[in-house]
Amino acid sequence: MAETIISLRGIKKHFSTKKGTVEALKGIDLDIKKGEIFGIIGLSGAGKSTLVRCINLLERPEEGQVVVNGTDLMKLSNEGLRQNRRSIGMIFQQFHLLMQRTALENVCFPLEIAKVPQAEARKRAEELLALVGLSDRLESYPSQLSGGQKQRVAIARALATSPQVLLCDEATSALDPNTTKEVLNLLKDINRNLGITVVIITHEMRVIQEICNRVAVLDGGVIAEVDTVEKVFRAPKSKMGRQLVFHESDENREALQGPIENSYRITFEGDMTNSPILGNMMLECQAAANILAANTRMIEGKVYGQMIIQLPEDAAKREQMLQYLKNMGLTVEEVAYV
């Protein structure tokens, strides 16, 4: 695929709090390719926000290398870093617009900083606000805009200096589902039409599912796994990945009373979700299977399903059933918990 645009190596960052030192990032290696939409998902406290802030050095890691667009940001002077930040746009959960400036003036702000002549800046800001669909709200103040509109202004502002990368820190977490979808579609368009690499931090799986090409699962300051969204959704390799993909929350596990035996996760895709495989298996093998959990989801237009079933204790029957499933082309793996 395309060349790497963001390369993180051995990123470590800790914070000192009253309760002691918190290691937010414990050595992160990550490569993000040019033109992709890359998701970073994790629970709150996993270090996602810190990680994305390390990409433009809003947080400076104690150790490690941050290379964006071929430049090692850690080695830059303050002025050099400021220049470089203009090619890395960023949007935030709470939008962070200037409340005393109109939408137009907000988009002009980064251009003022980049010393773009006023008339030119205004023209560009108008174009960008048209791009995000807010041509009719140029003179509105943020307080007069809805959440989705504010985030659109923030996106226009982040794009003002024609960045190569757009960092999104929980950009849709403060928005309702419909608005989230609109903003995600806008990000998708921007990625496709302007070729901007988008990095999305989120705790919502549906955001990843909706627009990302690849995803990194962050767990306790380390990357649990990185892969295409399709692969992570089909067969998450890490515990956190499974928890996020299959909603294996702690409560669910407790409800099923801890470890389970003779249980298997079967994952299937596409047309298979339409055929009664499990029913056929039970008829064929003359034994019952207990369905512990099941769900299906749509990723990039394809249907994926997963199911956790408990098979009989009789080893021969179990083997026969597993063989049947494998013959049907399903992925089967033994699981110790739901």
Next chain:
Amino acid sequence: MFELVLQGFWESLYMTLISTVAAYLIGLPLGLILVATDADGVSPCKPVHTSLGIFINILRSIPFLLLMITVRPITKFTMGTTIGSPATIVPLVIAAAPFIARLVESSLKEVDRGVVEAAQSMGATPREIMLKVLFPEAKPSLLVGSAIAVTTILGYSASAGIVGGGGLGAIAINYGYYRNQTEYMLPMVAILVLMVQVFQEMGMRAVRIVDKRQ
């Protein structure tokens, strides 16, 4: 009496306004420095922040009347005299500037940290963040602060009457207190009360016009 009151009113008014302007010329930059050099500021510098903070606290802890007496040599040197309204401006500025620095500091600190972060992510310099983000975003709060400052300075100026200051306070003290002429005391107090009301109301109206958050 009417002429006396009018004179007192003008003296109090110009003492207060000139002192406020002069005190802001000093206090505003001091407030900016306090915020900028704070640990989470745009250019943290602990020695500057701490020493400036202590300096401001010392000035603020001296009661105004004592400060006025203490700084008499400075007053004499700059104004040529230590009595009358123009001379009162000097201690008023010295007393009000650190107070204003703290008001400005608290206004600037109200600005959402995230907005500053956003500006940093765009490559803004500390100076640009101070002048283009913190200052304009804090404008409504700064105006509220200025209404507090001007009314406080008016109060200081009135109490300056007891040690040779001019204005309404001096008239109230000299006639109303020393000569026990209540008919002088009450109008002065009434005018002072009215002035505070007017300044405060003007400040709040200005805030409503300026603030774009509602």
